[in-house]
Amino acid sequence: MNNFDDIFEPVKQNDEFDKEAWAAKKKAERDEVYALADATAEEITADGGKFRDYLDVQANFRHYSATNALLILATKPDARRLGDKDYWRDQGVYIKRQEFNRPIKIVESNGEYTRDDGSIGISYNIKRVYDISQTTSRMRAPQPVSHDARALLNALIYKKPAPIQ
Numbered sequence: 001m002n003n004f005d006d007i008f009e010p011v012k013q014n015d016e017f018d019k020e021a022w023a024a025k026k027k028a029e030r031d032e033v034y035a036l037a038d039a040t041a042e043e044i045t046a047d048g049g050k051f052r053d054y055l056d057v058q059a060n061f062r063h064y065s066a067t068n069a070l071l072i073l074a075t076k077p078d079a080r081r082l083g084d085k086d087y088w089r090d091q092g093v094y095i096k097r098q099e100f101n102r103p104i105k106i107v108e109s110n111g112e113y114t115r116d117d118g119s120i121g122i123s124y125n126i127k128r129v130y131d132i133s134q135t136t137s138r139m140r141a142p143q144p145v146s147h148d149a150r151a152l153l154n155a156l157i158y159k160k161p162a163p164i165q
Contacts, residue, residue: 029126033105037067040074053077068106075104079131082106088130093137095130103128 044050050073057077058069072079082104085095110123147155157164 026126029105030107030124033071033107033126034067036074037070040070044070044073064106071106072104076131078133079104081132082129083132084127084129088135088137091137093135095135099130099134102134103130105129 040054044054054069054073057073057079058064058066060080061069061072061082064072072082083091088095105126106129107124108127110125112120113123115121
């Protein structure tokens with residue numbers, strides 16, 4: 001009967017947060033991601049085709065850093081549109097169950113901090129993002145935009161990039 005007492009009595013759980021273990025886990029994750037970026041950088045310098053693929057990824061994600069473009073190339077080179085799970089949920093789509101454990105890990109700045117020696121450092125976190133192909137979204141073709149010449153000329157005059165004489 002003593003064996004059943006363990007089932008019905010609550011087991012004490014250790015609720016203390018181990019800051020050092022958490023920091024070590026995050027550091028190991030960052031080291032893993034940076035090692036992947038370094039290995040990918042070495043691959044693209046050795047192979048012209050890989051370098052072309054890198055340039056395609058960098059062109060598609062021009063607002064991402066070179067490190068993040070390397071990580072995207074290594075993880076999902078055919079990615080077209082990225083977002084974290086909250087972004088996709090806000091768009092009304094969800095990450096496919098089989099893809100949830102296959103995120104694209106990128107590096108994201110977490111802000112500045114002051115080191116012990118007084119210098120300023122930048123903190124980085126690993127962010128998990130997913131491509132649109134990993135979601136339940138149906139790819140919608142972009143709607144073609146057509147403007148008549150008069151509207152384009154009016155826009156150019158209204159928002160002139162240089163003085164018109």
